[in-house]
Amino acid sequence: MARLKNLTPAENVAGQHFDTIIIGSGFGSGFFLLEALKHKRTGRVLLLEWGEIRSHAEQMEAGAHSAIKPGTTYTNSSAKPWNFTIGFGGGTNCWFGQTPRFHPSDFRLHSLYGVGRDWPFDYAELEPYYCEAEEVMAISGDEDMAAVLPRSRPFPQPAHILSTPDAMLKKARKDMHFAMPTARARLATDSRPACCANLRCTLCPIDAKFTANNSLTGVFEHPSVTFCAGARVDHLETENGLVRSVHFETGTGSHTVSGDLIVLGANAIHSPAILLRSGIGSGLTGRGLHEAYGIEAEVMLDGIDNFDGSTITTGLDYGAYDGPFRKTSGSALLYFENRWKFGFRPETGRWRQTLPIVIVVEELPRDGDRIELDPNGQPHVIGEAPSAYARDGAERAFNLLPEILAALPVERIEKRGVRPTESHLQGSLRMGTDPARSVVDHNQIHHVCRNLAVVGSSVFPSCSAANPSLTVAAMSLRAGRSLLA
Amino acid sequence: MIPVRRRTVIAASVVTVLAVAGGFEMAGPRPGQSKALRGILQRMIGDFTMEESAFDRFVEDFCAAKAHWSTFEADALAILENAGIIRSAARAYPGLASKLDQLERQALTEFALATGIQGPPGSHPLAYLGLFASGACNNPFARLA
Numbered sequence: 057m058a059r060l061k062n063l064t065p066a067e068n069v070a071g072q073h074f075d076t077i078i079i080g081s082g083f084g085s086g087f088f089l090l091e092a093l094k095h096k097r098t099g100r101v102l103l104l105e106w107g108e109i110r111s112h113a114e115q116m117e118a119g120a121h122s123a124i125k126p127g128t129t130y131t132n133s134s135a136k137p138w139n140f141t142i143g144f145g146g147g148t149n150c151w152f153g154q155t156p157r158f159h160p161s162d163f164r165l166h167s168l169y170g171v172g173r174d175w176p177f178d179y180a181e182l183e184p185y186y187c188e189a190e191e192v193m194a195i196s197g198d199e200d201m202a203a204v205l206p207r208s209r210p211f212p213q214p215a216h217i218l219s220t221p222d223a224m225l226k227k228a229r230k231d232m233h234f235a236m237p238t239a240r241a242r243l244a245t246d247s248r249p250a251c252c253a254n255l256r257c258t259l260c261p262i263d264a265k266f267t268a269n270n271s272l273t274g275v276f277e278h279p280s281v282t283f284c285a286g287a288r289v290d291h292l293e294t295e296n297g298l299v300r301s302v303h304f305e306t307g308t309g310s311h312t313v314s315g316d317l318i319v320l321g322a323n324a325i326h327s328p329a330i331l332l333r334s335g336i337g338s339g340l341t342g343r344g345l346h347e348a349y350g351i352e353a354e355v356m357l358d359g360i361d362n363f364d365g366s367t368i369t370t371g372l373d374y375g376a377y378d379g380p381f382r383k384t385s386g387s388a389l390l391y392f393e394n395r396w397k398f399g400f401r402p403e404t405g406r407w408r409q410t411l412p413i414v415i416v417v418e419e420l421p422r423d424g425d426r427i428e429l430d431p432n433g434q435p436h437v438i439g440e441a442p443s444a445y446a447r448d449g450a451e452r453a454f455n456l457l458p459e460i461l462a463a464l465p466v467e468r469i470e471k472r473g474v475r476p477t478e479s480h481l482q483g484s485l486r487m488g489t490d491p492a493r494s495v496v497d498h499n500q501i502h503h504v505c506r507n508l509a510v511v512g513s514s515v516f517p518s519c520s521a522a523n524p525s526l527t528v529a530a531m532s533l534r535a536g537r538s539l540l541a
Numbered sequence: 542m543i544p545v546r547r548r549t550v551i552a553a554s555v556v557t558v559l560a561v562a563g564g565f566e567m568a569g570p571r572p573g574q575s576k577a578l579r580g581i582l583q584r585m586i587g588d589f590t591m592e593e594s595a596f597d598r599f600v601e602d603f604c605a606a607k608a609h610w611s612t613f614e615a616d617a618l619a620i621l622e623n624a625g626i627i628r629s630a631a632r633a634y635p636g637l638a639s640k641l642d643q644l645e646r647q648a649l650t651e652f653a654l655a656t657g658i659q660g661p662p663g664s665h666p667l668a669y670l671g672l673f674a675s676g677a678c679n680n681p682f683a684r685l686a
Contacts, residue, residue: 201590217684252678252685399646400653402585404661472594
């Protein structure tokens with residue numbers, strides 16, 4: 057097993073007091089820690105990670121990010137699987153490195169369109185933190201994207217090379233069609249080689265995408281941090297409205313540590329499960345679990361070859377993203393794939409004349425989609441099929457494809473089915489200003505336990521069609537600064 | 542339109558194949574798989590020259606990588622292909638047509654990438670270089686600079 061310099065057996069910390077205890081080591085926790093270490097108030101930090109520390113080389117050898125299969129950690133009667141990684145780095149291991157920001161309208165969904173919820177802050181408030189998170193991850197992107205997502209700094213890395221169809225669309229739709237912003241390095245960094253479009257992003261063979269392993273170990277190994285792996289947090293103990301101690305289990309037994317500030321980032325299934333086992337919070341705890349809804353399409357091109365871009369997804373189109381239609385159907389992001397997801401075309405001379413498109417649509421979180429505890433105290437996921445709002449959004453976006461693709465020679469467009477999951481679990485500890493309708497406040501502090509912060513996508517009050525990880529990272533930087541500066 | 546009697550025969554053969562093929566496991570390409578995949582590929586790219594052992598390695602790797610094609614579903618398709626009735630069967634059963642289309646496209650893609658061809662191979666002997674997924678920076682189409 058790989059090691060961090062400060063890896064410490066749980067028995068050595070049992071009974072100790074720490075200024076800050078962080079649970080989990082994924083995007084939410086990692087970026088919170090990155091910010092927290094800049095502030096004196098953070099003090100001594102204990103980080104508790106359920107899984108093991110597995111290096112990139114070990115992951116490649118095992119063909120897996122972690123020995124813990126996510127499906128063994130919860131039971132599920134919802135309509136879909138929920139994917140995540142339990143191990144050092146959490147979701148930084150398994151993500152694809154797609155990093156679009158959320159759209160300004162995503163933060164004001166209810167005000168603008170009368171559905172869903174507004175966020176307790178707006179895009180402008182988060183924008184500087186987006187820039188910082190992009191810097192940390194060395195995001196490659198297209199400056200023209202500022203037409204849709206205003207930005208105060210350039211992207212740290214230049215845009216990836218577009219495929220031929222993407223280049224044609226960008227020329228024709230320069231305010232709507234952009235090179236995909238991504239944490240798959242366009243240029244080599246100190247810790248990562250440039251992406252070479254090997255198309256295996258879940259576990260990149262050359263380690264080109266940002267992960268905690270290749271880019272944040274210095275943060276986790278900071279002299280102020282003590283790191284315990286294989287430490288599964290069971291519950292938190294409260295006294296007078298504050299969390300006083302954290303109870304966790306390892307292979308050697310149960311242990312307790314105490315802390316002044318507790319940061320919970322154990323994902324949108326296990327974070328609420330910890331709170332439910334702790335008896336913390338209202339009936340909203342665990343409710344609102346959601347993710348975006350995705351379908352796939354294949355565009356048969358006439359005389360144009362695809363696959364010549366420099367990364368797995370080269371284009372992103374906002375032609376179905378925002379407008380009054382969001383009153384009744386979800387916004388959609390269109391991902392233009394630079395890969396042979398459905399194989400080459402069989403016709404001689406036309407093998408590469410295919411363009412797979414993924415249509416990802418926002419969903420409206422529903423209270424009935426939730427985490428409960430089973431009789432053993434483990435999380436049980438309950439959820440209904442995707443809503444009509446999401447399905448209508450997908451249908452609307454699909455029907456817009458002929459118009460959006462007008463600059464391409466298109467022979468025909470075929471639906472290729474519903475994606476089983478987007479692997480983005482969100483919204484089970486939602487953020488808001490009203491304690492009667494939310495679990496954490498605008499700074500991600502629990503409404504009841506004021507020394508408990510929740511990080512990660514579990515606090516999302518609504519669901520953007522965009523990938524969540526960059527927004528999680530930016531929000532953690534913001535939460536860390538607002539709490540500790 | 543395929544006569545009802547012929548549809549029944551095809552359906553019976555598929556069921557029989559599924560039942561028989563589901564009953565055993567073995568290492569390497571299953572009987573008939575190499576022949577079937579070669580037939581499918583020849584239909585798509587024309588005749589090609591490749592050593593039998595190299596082609597068997599491709600078939601073995603392909604079936605291992607596409608786990609759903611190493612089960613009895615693949616055996617059924619292989620039997621139908623080798624019997625020369627796969628096209629008729631696909632016309633009779635839309636579900637089978639979709640499976641056949643997937644198999645053909647996957648086989649073509651993996652074979653082309655694993656041999657480096659970007660069109661009909663002609664008479665040039667082909668070498669098996671390994672599946673695309675077994676390499677690192679081996680995307681033949683990507684422009685990186």
